[in-house]
Amino acid sequence: MRAAVGAEPEGTRGHQALMVIAQNIDQAESGEAPICQDTGMPTFEIKVPLGLDQIWMKGRIREAVAEATRRGKLRPNSVDSITGKNSGDNLGPGTPVIHFEQWERDDIEMRLILKGGGCENTNVQYSVPVELAHLGRADRTLEGVRKCILHAVWQAQGKGCSPGALGVCIGGDRTAGYQHAKEQLFRTLDDVNPDPTLAGLEAQIMATVNGLGVGPMGFGGQVSLIGCKIGALNRLPASFFVSVAYDCWAFRRLGVTLDAKTGAIRGWLYREGKSELMLAPGQADAGFPRTGREIALRAPIDEATIRSLEVGDVVLISGRMYTGRDAVHTHLMKHEPPVDLRGGVLYHCGPVMLKEGERWRVVAAGPTTSIREEPYQGEVIKRYGLRAVIGKGGMGAKTLAALKEHGAVYLNAIGGAAQFYARTIERVDGVSLLEFGTPEAMWHLETRDFPAIVTMDAHGNSLHQVVEESSARALAGMRG
Numbered sequence: 208m209r210a211a212v213g214a215e216p217e218g219t220r221g222h223q224a225l226m227v228i229a230q231n232i233d234q235a236e237s238g239e240a241p242i243c244q245d246t247g248m249p250t251f252e253i254k255v256p257l258g259l260d261q262i263w264m265k266g267r268i269r270e271a272v273a274e275a276t277r278r279g280k281l282r283p284n285s286v287d288s289i290t291g292k293n294s295g296d297n298l299g300p301g302t303p304v305i306h307f308e309q310w311e312r313d314d315i316e317m318r319l320i321l322k323g324g325g326c327e328n329t330n331v332q333y334s335v336p337v338e339l340a341h342l343g344r345a346d347r348t349l350e351g352v353r354k355c356i357l358h359a360v361w362q363a364q365g366k367g368c369s370p371g372a373l374g375v376c377i378g379g380d381r382t383a384g385y386q387h388a389k390e391q392l393f394r395t396l397d398d399v400n401p402d403p404t405l406a407g408l409e410a411q412i413m414a415t416v417n418g419l420g421v422g423p424m425g426f427g428g429q430v431s432l433i434g435c436k437i438g439a440l441n442r443l444p445a446s447f448f449v450s451v452a453y454d455c456w457a458f459r460r461l462g463v464t465l466d467a468k469t470g471a472i473r474g475w476l477y478r479e480g481k482s483e484l485m486l487a488p489g490q491a492d493a494g495f496p497r498t499g500r501e502i503a504l505r506a507p508i509d510e511a512t513i514r515s516l517e518v519g520d521v522v523l524i525s526g527r528m529y530t531g532r533d534a535v536h537t538h539l540m541k542h543e544p545p546v547d548l549r550g551g552v553l554y555h556c557g558p559v560m561l562k563e564g565e566r567w568r569v570v571a572a573g574p575t576t577s578i579r580e581e582p583y584q585g586e587v588i589k590r591y592g593l594r595a596v597i598g599k600g601g602m603g604a605k606t607l608a609a610l611k612e613h614g615a616v617y618l619n620a621i622g623g624a625a626q627f628y629a630r631t632i633e634r635v636d637g638v639s640l641l642e643f644g645t646p647e648a649m650w651h652l653e654t655r656d657f658p659a660i661v662t663m664d665a666h667g668n669s670l671h672q673v674v675e676e677s678s679a680r681a682l683a684g685m686r687g
């Protein structure tokens with residue numbers, strides 16, 4: 208990420224986004240707080256010597272996950288898929304994910320990855336041969352695999368909080384392919400693939416992919432990917448899958464080796480450079496890197512002010528903001544809002560919150576991926592008079608039309624910058640719809656100088672559309 212910051216020219220949107228991310232990384236480090244509010248699906252990959260009691264180990268892992276959730280280190284992220292109820296402790300069928308494998312060593316190796324929903328939703332699996340937009344046919348060759356990987360980065364745009372890292376599996380069946388792709392994400396970014404063919408493909412991807420110009424958060428720029436790790440599995444003669452696991456810049460992994468007899472920690476993995484900060488000491492709270500062109504807004508906001516904004520404007524929002532994501536949007540399609548939203552700002556955010564006495568404290572509060580609300584957003588803006596929607600990754604044509612018709616803007620906050628944004632929230636003034644669980648409730652937040660970029664304005668312009676089209680042209684130039 209330090210290399211990424213250095214690659215984006217100062218004063219560009221990409222550089223501003225990365226500077227926010229850099230501050231966020233240092234703030235999370237110094238506060239031992241979640242680097243992003245979406246603490247993801249806890250996924251454990253464990254190697255054990257023969258004869259170890261895996262049932263006992265699973266029990267301890269589940270206890271630890273529940274405790275980390277209680278302490279506000281993990282957001283309650285386990286939702287019953289039938290009832291929609293959040294279990295509240297990150298435990299439930301399939302949560303956490305725990306895989307064991309036996310090996311011939313006498314110690315235990317345990318690795319954990321926390322991969323959030325935004326990047327998980329951008330995972331993709333290709334069944335080749337396949338026709339790919341802008342790239343043409345991808346065959347059952349390494350060249351076809353190359354095309355699939357480039358296509359995966361292009362279609363993710365900023366939705367997975369770019370710059371991201373890819374784990375790729377060539378072959379396998381659908382299930383094993385995705386699993387092996389995710390396993391590649393446990394490799395360190397600077398390792399070299401022991402298979403020279405795959406090492407060559409990884410190098411080829413990294414040498415060209417940033418030419419797509421997707422850039423940080425999909426704002427356009429020089430850095431779209433920070434790593435690409437490729438593995439391969441044998442396949443059935445009739446199948447040829449290319450599975451791509453996309454991880455965001457937050458790229459949270461941790462590992463430990465344990466003495467199998469005593470449980471003592473023998474060593475940590477991924478802890479190199481732990482004490483190294485991204486920025487110089489004292490810069491972690493420098494705030495949004497300003498250019499002097501920022502526009503201060505106070506919510507509620509009037510229509511004329513909103514209509515005067517244009518794509519590319521950077522705004523600093525103070526005043527009341529309400530959170531609302533999937534459950535709130537579904538609710539608002541059938542019920543009146545619990546608060547007056549006229550002139551209001553709706554933040555696509557599922558924060559990590561802690562109750563301290565009678566008051567709630569924001570532990571982490573970055574934006575969530577907005578495109579999920581595309582089926583509802585235009586209608587919600589129209590019905591309730593919202594003037595601004597904040598999220599990440601952009602929204603589609605329906606929302607763009609509604610912004611124009613009803614006088615509203617879409618603001619892109621910096622994805623994953625949960626500590627940074629938590630510091631812009633002065634207090635929590637209340638909460639509605641808490642029965643949906645803390646990530647899905649409607650929180651009433653009082654903010655000060657909350658920075659975001661107008662990426663869809665009330666004149667029908669969308670930065671996301673522009674970047675998608677220009678990166679599509681770049682992609683077409685990589686057809687080979």
Ligand code: SF4
Nearest residue numbers: 243323325368455623
């Ligand atoms: S950084 Fe972005 S993609 Fe990653 S977990 Fe956070 S919100 Fe999701």
